[in-house]
Amino acid sequence: MLKVLGERWRQGHRTISWPAGAPPVLPERFRGLPVVDTSKCPDGCRECAKACPTDAITVNGSLKLDLGRCLFCTDCMEACPEGAIAYTQDFRLASRTRDGLAMDGSALALAAALDEKTRRLFGRSLQLREVSAGGCNGCEADVNVLSTIVFDLSRFGISIVASPRHADGLIITGPVTQNMKLALRKTYDATPPPKIVVAVGACAISGGPYVDHPEQNNGADSVVPVDLYIPGCPPHPLTILDGLLRLLGRIEDGTRRAAT
Amino acid sequence: MTLVSETRSIRNGERLALAKVPQLPLGELQSWLDERIAAGGQLSALFGVPLDSTALALYAVTTAATSGTIAVAETVVKGRYPALTPRVPQAHWFEREIAEQWGVVPEGHPWLKPIRFHASYASGRDAWNRAAGEAILPGVTDYFRVEGEEIHEVAVGPVHAGVIEPGHFRFQCHGEHVFTLEIELGYQHRGIERQLVGGPTKRTLHYMETLAGDTTIGHAAAYSQAVEGLSGSAPPLRAQAIRVIALELERLANHVGDLGALAQDVGYLPTASYCGRLRGDFLNATAMICGNRFGRGTVRPGGVGFDIDESLAKALCEKVEAALRDVEGATRLLWTTSSVMARFEETGRVSRATASELGLVGPAARACGIDRDIRRDFPSGYYRFAQLPVSTWHSGDAFARAYLRWLEVNRSARFIIEQLRALPHTTLRAEVGPLEPNSLVVALVEGWRGEICHVALTDDDGRFAHYKVVDPSFHNWIGLAMSLRDQQISDFPLCNKSFNLSYCGHDL
Numbered sequence: 168m169l170k171v172l173g174e175r176w177r178q179g180h181r182t183i184s185w186p187a188g189a190p191p192v193l194p195e196r197f198r199g200l201p202v203v204d205t206s207k208c209p210d211g212c213r214e215c216a217k218a219c220p221t222d223a224i225t226v227n228g229s230l231k232l233d234l235g236r237c238l239f240c241t242d243c244m245e246a247c248p249e250g251a252i253a254y255t256q257d258f259r260l261a262s263r264t265r266d267g268l269a270m271d272g273s274a275l276a277l278a279a280a281l282d283e284k285t286r287r288l289f290g291r292s293l294q295l296r297e298v299s300a301g302g303c304n305g306c307e308a309d310v311n312v313l314s315t316i317v318f319d320l321s322r323f324g325i326s327i328v329a330s331p332r333h334a335d336g337l338i339i340t341g342p343v344t345q346n347m348k349l350a351l352r353k354t355y356d357a358t359p360p361p362k363i364v365v366a367v368g369a370c371a372i373s374g375g376p377y378v379d380h381p382e383q384n385n386g387a388d389s390v391v392p393v394d395l396y397i398p399g400c401p402p403h404p405l406t407i408l409d410g411l412l413r414l415l416g417r418i419e420d421g422t423r424r425a426a427t
Numbered sequence: 428m429t430l431v432s433e434t435r436s437i438r439n440g441e442r443l444a445l446a447k448v449p450q451l452p453l454g455e456l457q458s459w460l461d462e463r464i465a466a467g468g469q470l471s472a473l474f475g476v477p478l479d480s481t482a483l484a485l486y487a488v489t490t491a492a493t494s495g496t497i498a499v500a501e502t503v504v505k506g507r508y509p510a511l512t513p514r515v516p517q518a519h520w521f522e523r524e525i526a527e528q529w530g531v532v533p534e535g536h537p538w539l540k541p542i543r544f545h546a547s548y549a550s551g552r553d554a555w556n557r558a559a560g561e562a563i564l565p566g567v568t569d570y571f572r573v574e575g576e577e578i579h580e581v582a583v584g585p586v587h588a589g590v591i592e593p594g595h596f597r598f599q600c601h602g603e604h605v606f607t608l609e610i611e612l613g614y615q616h617r618g619i620e621r622q623l624v625g626g627p628t629k630r631t632l633h634y635m636e637t638l639a640g641d642t643t644i645g646h647a648a649a650y651s652q653a654v655e656g657l658s659g660s661a662p663p664l665r666a667q668a669i670r671v672i673a674l675e676l677e678r679l680a681n682h683v684g685d686l687g688a689l690a691q692d693v694g695y696l697p698t699a700s701y702c703g704r705l706r707g708d709f710l711n712a713t714a715m716i717c718g719n720r721f722g723r724g725t726v727r728p729g730g731v732g733f734d735i736d737e738s739l740a741k742a743l744c745e746k747v748e749a750a751l752r753d754v755e756g757a758t759r760l761l762w763t764t765s766s767v768m769a770r771f772e773e774t775g776r777v778s779r780a781t782a783s784e785l786g787l788v789g790p791a792a793r794a795c796g797i798d799r800d801i802r803r804d805f806p807s808g809y810y811r812f813a814q815l816p817v818s819t820w821h822s823g824d825a826f827a828r829a830y831l832r833w834l835e836v837n838r839s840a841r842f843i844i845e846q847l848r849a850l851p852h853t854t855l856r857a858e859v860g861p862l863e864p865n866s867l868v869v870a871l872v873e874g875w876r877g878e879i880c881h882v883a884l885t886d887d888d889g890r891f892a893h894y895k896v897v898d899p900s901f902h903n904w905i906g907l908a909m910s911l912r913d914q915q916i917s918d919f920p921l922c923n924k925s926f927n928l929s930y931c932g933h934d935l
Contacts, residue, residue: 170763171697174756178701194711196718196733220630238633241724241732254718297590301617303931304592305640305721311590315703329588346544346565346614347593350585376633382545382618401640401721 182319186418190258190405197403198239198254205230205272207251218246221369221378234260234268234275235372235386238400261397261410265388268372268396278395280416285361289335290415292324295365296334296358300351301383302341302375305401306368310338312404325411331355336363336394342370342383343390355391363414365395367407372396436496437869439805440656445865445884448486448501453509456487456502460515463489463498469786469799471497471871471880473511473521474895475529477549481505483529486895488869488882492804497869506552510536517786520901526554540568543613543934548621566595566611573599573606581916585614592930600916608911608919610904615934623894627654627728627862636723639898639932644670644677644713645874646896646932647726649881652807652870654728657862657885663853666730667809672743672846673716673725675839678875679747680709682790682832682839683754685927689829690761692920693770701757708750712743730856740847747847751840758833771826775910775922778823787906789877789899790835791926793819794827801873815842825918828925862889874899876929898932 183191193199203215208230216224223236224243244252261278262268280286299307313320314327328334331354343351355364366387369375374385387393397410412418437443451459464470472488485502510533511518520542522533527541530552539554544565547553557563566585579600585593593614599606619634635650636643648670655661662670687702710720717725717733724732735743761767777787782795792799800817802810818834820827862885872879877899886892907926911919 171760174701174760175697177756178704178753181704194715194718196716197714198718218629220633238723239719240633242629296586298586299590299592299615301615301931303637303640304929305637305643307590307592308641309720312703312707314590315707316700317704317707327590331586341615342617344615344617346616347585349564350593350614354586376630376637377617377619380618380622382616400637400723403720 181316182322183317185405186412193256193258193403197256197258198241200255200257200260201232201237201239202253202255203230203232204251207249209249212248214246214248215243215252218242221373221376229271231269231271233373234270234398235265235396236369236375236378237398238369238376240400258403258405259409260399260402260406261395261413263395265372265393265396268398278410278413280419281363281394281414285363286416288361289363293411293415294326294328294333294335295338296331296336296354297327297338297340298347298351298354300339300341300347300371300387301344301377302368302370306340306370309401309404310340310367310407313408318404318408320408323412323415323417331357332359334358334362336365337391338365338367339371339387339391340367342374342377342386344383348384348390351387351390363394364391365397365411365414366393367397368402369398369400372398375400436494436498438495439497439801439807439871440652440868442656442659442863443499443867445867448499448867450501450503453502453504456485456500457511457514459500460487460489460511460518463491464515464517466491467493469788469878470515470517470521471869471878472882472895472897473518473525474882474893475525475531476884476893477529478503480549483531485525486882488880490805490871492799495805497805497871499867499869504531507532507534509534512536516784520905530554541613543616545613545616545618565613568611570597571599571607571609575601577601594930596919598911598916598919603915603917605911605914605916605919608908610908612904612930612933615931617935619935620894620896624891626891626894632727638896638935639900639929640721641681642677642874642876642879642898642929642932644673644722644726645872645879647722648674648808649870649872649879651726651728652872653868653881653883654859654862656868656870657866657883658860659863660729660857660859662730662808662857663855664809664851665734665853666855668846668850669716669731669733669735669855670726671809671813672735672843673713673722674872674874675843676709676713677722678839679836679843680706680713681875681927682836683709685924686754686758686761686829686832686836688924688927689771689825689921690767692924693767695761695764695767698757698760701753705750705754705757708746712746712750715739715743715746727856729859730854734855735847735850740850744844744847747840747843751837754836761829768826770921771829772822772824774825774918775914775925776822776824777906777910781909782823782906785905785909786902788902789873789875790828790831791877791903791906793817794831795823796821801871801878805871807871809846813842813846815839825921825925864889876900876927877903896935898929898935900928900930900933903928904933
């Protein structure tokens, strides 16, 4: 017992103070919200769009970047002859709508809270069932991280439960493979209403790197209605937590200008 | 027999002209395999490449740890052929895959079932005579059945209680006692291999980085090694060193996470909490290098995408040193707590003979006393210049798989610190030219789960004619099934975690 207590003392307190305090310092090379300085774009240049592995960038007169498809890789940055593309340290990316993830120079609305009635139900206690439906297990890993002592998800009244019968909603990861479509549908149906659905990661939003493969369905909203989209490949645990807290109205700091 | 000497041996990542791959009649391929496997070799890959609408070329890749050489042979089959599995049990899962993909029937295979539940890639041919267009439901197949009045069957999954990937587990039980466990996968199948044909394309590297997200560095390194072998390019030394640092960091993060998860599954929360956090420390160390916790963008064909400058090297050293100290404290609690050890020891034992017969790889094999590690036996890249000792343990139980991870954590952490202090001064990327046409390359990497094997074949234009990925989990799922024999069903989570295999890496 003494050795356990000794080790407990040595390991120290590790839970982050965010959102009450400042968020933890992210590594310098962290790739958060991408920004494109379109004033640098030469006429007719499509290098970034050509390089993007998931065609998240389209150039039809103006440049559009679909955060739901973005893998947050460096291919566009490396392809851009003018250095117009950069990633910021901003980890806040979640949106309530799929269209809200299309960045075309207008303001990007961060996820708004649930309506008052639903928030009264879930605001202080939200039980979620995770369904892994294809993908690479990266998003699952970073959803799992939320339950560690560092993020301590349960301090917000949110927990991941073992059965859809115990759940108020689903977290879905993966593009929804054909082989998981039925299981996802059944899990959704087994969750008692009212219920919410959170799609985590590029796969669950758009199919991610597997977009348009016949073996999958280009994301969760092909099968069930989605209330919150959290981009990333995979999203940083802070990005996921930020999205969940916004949905519950625990963080509110309006919209943010996209720099495109 | 002079068969082995007739077969040209290659090194890890060495290009071989397709014309030099020996084409053997099936019977000779069987004897060639028998001989290689009997000599302690491993069947690292066995796969089909369609030649025309009826003929299928079967490529067998065997690896001999004692000589560090890889041998490849080819045979042509049509429709049905006598299965290799009865004499080479290591082939059992491969032959099921071949049957499912190409509609050929390995006759005499002891348990011929689909492994991923998709339609055959060869139109008009199906190994189970399913009609074209017939719905194929995952997990709907025959299972081992133990008959008897008091026997019951337990079915778990595909959706599990935790945040884990989908798979279906079927237990035949008498009370708590498990006679057999059968594992059905395929739920994560997203059709990556088929998309690789005709590549490389702008998506190829991203497929590699997401074959198994927790093995981003391992698979990206194997892919890069394959491309470099085919194009005759060599990454600069500094890039090679950064690759092994990233690969060992990946091993650290996953092993430490597993040690925490093992503690969790026996209800020992202190170590579970500490290791959960410490795993993140290693992931964050990876993010310091490349901005992503899983190492995305680190490994690029020809080199690496990010440098580790002096100040970053110093910061990484400090981070790894501090984390290693904390891991040591956290895991010492495991080995000195009798309630933990009572659950770990003698649980889920796999014998050395079984492990070697079924061709288990990586920590799962080393925990059975099999002294095999790609980093030492088939060194490529920086492992040719910097070695780290191979860890083994003999008992083959959950304890062995846990303790082996700690041994590897210790050695990998020290190795990383050593390398960070002596990074070579070169550039980071070499130019990668076009791939040689009509060639084959085998790239092996010791990922944290074990042997990663990529085999790439090019066509007349130097594009991928075929690309085979063998994740270590492909070999090891059967090991988990074996570990459950004659165990309590309540030990399943512990056994499962002690292997911690990849569903997506298997399903592709």
